[in-house]
Amino acid sequence: MPEAEVMSEPAVVSPPGTGKPxxxxxxxxxxxxxxxxxxxxxxxxxxxxxxxxxxxxxxxxxxxxxxxxxxxxxxxxxxxxxxxxxxxxxxxxxxxxxxxxxxxxxxxxxxxxxxxxxxxxxxxxxxxxxxxxxxxxxxxxxxxxxxxxxxxxxxxxxxxxxxxxxxxxxxxxxxxxxxxxxxxxxxxxxxxxxxxxxxxxxxxxxxxxxxxxxxxxxxxxxxxxxxxxxxxxxxxxxxxxRPRTPFVADFLGAANFLPGQVEERTAEHCLVRLDTGGLLRARPQSPPRGARVQAAVQPGRLELCPPAEGFCTGTVETVTYVGTLVRVTVRLLDGTPGDVVRLELPAGRAPAVAERVGLTAQAADISVFEAEGGG
Incomplete structure (x- = not known):
């Protein structure tokens, strides 16, 4: 008998939402x-x-x-x-x-x-x-x-x-x-x-x-x-x-992580001063004011904008066409060496390589996690 076959008495399947779990x-x-x-x-x-x-x-x-x-x-x-x-x-x-x-x-x-x-x-x-x-x-x-x-x-x-x-x-x-x-x-x-x-x-x-x-x-x-x-x-x-841990945000959404510190926390939003200097607005989160955090945003939720309007700026490093999408990497200008952010954009909105751009996202699309060890 194949290993996949598990013997039992016949059973009746309950419709969704009924029966014992x-x-x-x-x-x-x-x-x-x-x-x-x-x-x-x-x-x-x-x-x-x-x-x-x-x-x-x-x-x-x-x-x-x-x-x-x-x-x-x-x-x-x-x-x-x-x-x-x-x-x-x-x-x-x-x-x-x-x-x-x-x-x-x-x-x-x-x-x-x-x-x-x-x-x-x-x-x-x-x-x-x-x-x-x-x-x-x-x-x-x-x-x-x-x-x-x-x-x-x-x-x-x-x-x-x-x-x-x-x-x-x-x-x-x-x-x-x-x-x-x-x-x-x-x-x-x-x-x-x-x-x-x-x-x-x-x-x-x-x-x-x-x-x-x-x-x-x-x-x-x-x-x-x-x-x-x-x-x-x-x-x-x-x-x-709404991932609850950095691991879930990264494993399921391939999130970008931007380090910073909570500058203000209210019932409406969480403001994070990024290490790059920019101010990022996220949805209400639990880390207290002054906490070292990682702001996580998925590549498909990031948008390009004029450099002066973004929470960080950078230079477009690569543009890769993937059907109806383009995958873009942006090297941050005001970050530490090696800081690269990934985006996924509609193919018709592809930037030019070496173009200077700003990055932005909706507050509802940004998760904030307290950094391990406080920093």
């Missing part, structure tokens, strides 16, 4: 004294698409494997549908799993691969035929039911693996970088298909990826992980527009 409480896992996952807790509602996002070694896959039952936690608990499954074997948890590797039976047809989980559960033949047919049709694979895996493209094989995980309607589907081996165009197509199927069936999905764009496209909420911890668990919009 999947709860993870204080999960911890160490390997040889190294903490891979450190006190991770979260609740995931039925019908929600949640992504664990992080770089290699962040703990995202280990957390997923503990939920699946392939890795036993040192401490903590996992509750699915009101049932504690922390110490249950994988096949007794009733969860579906889709890996990056397709793990299909090479000697079986598409139909037979998808039908296999139902056969294991003794589903009556008429019901089996109906459910396999519906699942294949939903994934656009009805015309390929008799083909063997070797006769399919990588994207088609991954859709078969997804169908096999969906066909017995598990309460939760776990996906470990399922699109990692595909090219960008195919990844984009399958992201759309996965999201469509998830919404149509009201599936609860926990997805692992290191790809920020993929996480933003697919997810209702994203857990940004680092060093075994969850830095922020929030909606894509909140993570992108």
């Amino acid at each position: 999947l709860s993870v409480t204080a999960l911890r896992k160490t390997y040889g004294g190294v903490t891979a996952v450190d006190e991770v807790s979260m609740e995931i509602a039925a019908g929600e698409f949640v992504t664990f996002l992080g770089a290699s070694g962040s703990g995202k896959t280990t957390t997923l494997m503990m939920i699946a039952g392939f890795c036993e936690p040192d401490s903590g608990s996992i509750v699915v549908g009101g049932r504690d499954v922390t110490r249950l074997a994988p096949q007794k948890r009733g969860l579906g799993f889709v890996f990056q590797q397709y793990l299909l039976f090479p000697h079986l047809s598409v139909w037979e691969n998808v039908a296999f989980p139902l056969q294991l559960r003794g589903v009556p033949k008429a019901e089996l035929r109906r459910r396999v047919g519906e699942t294949l049709e939903m994934a656009g694979l009805s015309g390929m039911a008799r083909r063997r895996p070797r006769e399919l493209s990588g994207g088609q094989q991954q859709r078969v693996a997804l169908c096999r995980a969906l066909v017995y309607r598990p309460p939760v589907i776990l996906m470990d970088e399922p699109l990692g081996a595909l090219d960008k165009k195919l990844r984009d197509q399958l992201q759309t298909e996965i999201k469509r199927i998830q919404r149509e069936l009201g599936l609860t999905v926990i997805y692992v990826t290191h790809d920020q764009e993929e996480a933003l496209v697919l997810s209702d909420r994203i857990a940004v992980m680092r060093d075994g911890l969850v830095d922020q668990f929030d909606t894509p919009q909140e993570l992108f527009e």
